[in-house]
Amino acid sequence: MTMNNNNTDVIVLGAGIVGVSAAYAVRQRGLSVVVVDRREPGSETSYGNAGILSSGSIFPLNQPSLLGKLPQYLTNRHAALRWSPAWALRNPGWIARFLASSAASQTRPRALALRGLINASMKLHRDWIERAGAGERIRETGWLKAWRSDNLAAAKADQDALTEYGIKSELLDRQAISALEPNILPVYSVGLLHTQTASVDSPGNVVKAYARMFAGSGGEVRPAEIKSIVPDGDGWRVLLSDGEVRARHVVVALGPWSSDLLRPLGYRVPLATERGYHREYKPNPSRKLLRPIHDAENAFLVTPTENGVRVTSGVELTDRDAPSNYAQIDAVEPLARGVVEFGEAVGETWRGARPTLPDSLPMIGHATRHRNLWLAFGNQHIGFTTGPATGEAIAAMIAGAPPPFDVAAFAPSRYI
Numbered sequence: 001m002t003m004n005n006n007n008t009d010v011i012v013l014g015a016g017i018v019g020v021s022a023a024y025a026v027r028q029r030g031l032s033v034v035v036v037d038r039r040e041p042g043s044e045t046s047y048g049n050a051g052i053l054s055s056g057s058i059f060p061l062n063q064p065s066l067l068g069k070l071p072q073y074l075t076n077r078h079a080a081l082r083w084s085p086a087w088a089l090r091n092p093g094w095i096a097r098f099l100a101s102s103a104a105s106q107t108r109p110r111a112l113a114l115r116g117l118i119n120a121s122m123k124l125h126r127d128w129i130e131r132a133g134a135g136e137r138i139r140e141t142g143w144l145k146a147w148r149s150d151n152l153a154a155a156k157a158d159q160d161a162l163t164e165y166g167i168k169s170e171l172l173d174r175q176a177i178s179a180l181e182p183n184i185l186p187v188y189s190v191g192l193l194h195t196q197t198a199s200v201d202s203p204g205n206v207v208k209a210y211a212r213m214f215a216g217s218g219g220e221v222r223p224a225e226i227k228s229i230v231p232d233g234d235g236w237r238v239l240l241s242d243g244e245v246r247a248r249h250v251v252v253a254l255g256p257w258s259s260d261l262l263r264p265l266g267y268r269v270p271l272a273t274e275r276g277y278h279r280e281y282k283p284n285p286s287r288k289l290l291r292p293i294h295d296a297e298n299a300f301l302v303t304p305t306e307n308g309v310r311v312t313s314g315v316e317l318t319d320r321d322a323p324s325n326y327a328q329i330d331a332v333e334p335l336a337r338g339v340v341e342f343g344e345a346v347g348e349t350w351r352g353a354r355p356t357l358p359d360s361l362p363m364i365g366h367a368t369r370h371r372n373l374w375l376a377f378g379n380q381h382i383g384f385t386t387g388p389a390t391g392e393a394i395a396a397m398i399a400g401a402p403p404p405f406d407v408a409a410f411a412p413s414r415y416i
């Protein structure tokens with residue numbers, strides 16, 4: 001519909017899972033849409049994640065149990081969390097708000113809000129991935145969280161918490177784990193299988209398939225660097241490296257880069273980056289993994305991908321663009337090799353940044369001081385899961401229709 005048209009109803013900034021989803025959902029409503037990214041769709045955070053479509057990730061990192069773990073984390077040696085003291089000194093406000101959100105009273109409202117977002121998103125993913133012709137990429141084999149120690153109490157506590165919100169899981173002992181994943185080594189004593197969770201073999205390629213589906217429905221994907229956004233009457237001018245686009249609505253879906261573009265408009269968004277790494281390895285074809293496994297005590301994930309085995313690390317709290325520090329991923333590699341046999345590393349170690357607001361809820365809604373400016377970012381550890389419903393909600397709001405889940409908790413006005 002809009003081939004290289006410089007006037008469009010909606011321009012979406014960023015072609016990660018959130019931006020591509022918003023673009024497709026808006027296009028479904030018959031509006032003209034351009035999505036802009038300096039890279040190919042799905043090449044940044046939405047490329048390097050673990051590809052889990054997690055029905056059960058309704059409890060963010062900052063929950064009451066975090067406070068009990070702080071003494072371990074303060075040593076800065078735990079695989080789950082490394083942090084930069086210099087970053088911490090510059091961001092005491094973000095840390096204080098992040099910790100304040102861990103209070104027990106904050107658990108239920110956030111879990112309910114995230115459950116609504118996740119459920120809506122899981123439905124969309126399962127529908128879109130088929131429509132996009134990428135149905136072979138989704139695996140309905142669940143996600144296994146596993147403990148090496150005989151920590152049945154921890155697994156049971158996780159299960160009880162999920163059950164309270166209607167999320168199904170199965171407790172497994174050592175034999176049941178071996179039956180489920182016959183090719184892993186017998187290192188785990190206890191497991192919790194998230195049965196309603198799915199995963200994909202290449203999150204980046206799923207985003208690319210959604211982008212092709214969007215283009216096939218008449219949308220335009222425009223490769224360009226976004227320089228700035230400027231109010232223009234009721235609409236916007238978006239200045240690009242190779243020109244400009246005028247649009248009535250702008251959707252900011254720039255993941256960990258989202259706050260940069262909003263600063264010149266006077267918005268100081270408290271967006272931090274929980275960085276993470278992955279390394280991918282040649283698979284051993286006779287030792288095939290069937291699903292992602294989360295090593296509970298060592299805070300890493302190992303998942304089968306299109307071309308091999310991907311190991312992802314825990315959280316590194318530091319500046320988005322600080323130099324890489326491979327300590328966390330180096331530390332877990334031998335532990336992952338103790339779970340499943342795989343070959344040498346393929347390609348460079350990847351680094352990405354989970355975009356996180358202090359309450360670990362994304363911003364989904366309109367900016368407070370500008371008309372027709374929509375914010376869709378901050379999807380933290382579960383952005384690949386929650387991208388589609390984040391986009392769908394934005395599309396509904398642009399069209400003046402009710403979103404498919406309760407968006408009140410995600411209102412940008414809580415921070416800006």
Ligand SMILES: Cc1cc2nc3c(=O)[nH]c(=O)nc-3n(C[C@H](O)[C@H](O)[C@H](O)COP(=O)(O)OP(=O)(O)OC[C@H]3O[C@@H](n4cnc5c(N)ncnc54)[C@H](O)[C@@H]3O)c2cc1C
Pocket residue numbers: 013014015016017018019036037038039040041042043044045046047048049050051052053054224225226227253254255256257274275276277278312313352353354355376377378379380381382383384385386387
């Ligand atoms: C190690 C790790 C593991 C993870 N595992 C999972 C998982 O298993 N399941 C899950 O649900 N989530 C997971 N996540 C989280 C998930 O990857 C993110 O929340 C999600 O990808 C964020 O998507 P996004 O579209 O907001 O951002 P992005 O994918 O980063 O997209 C933003 C886009 O904006 C573009 N951009 C930025 N600035 C500009 C500019 N000035 N001009 C042009 N383009 C620009 C970028 O090129 C990029 O394509 C994981 C994250 C990490 C780091």
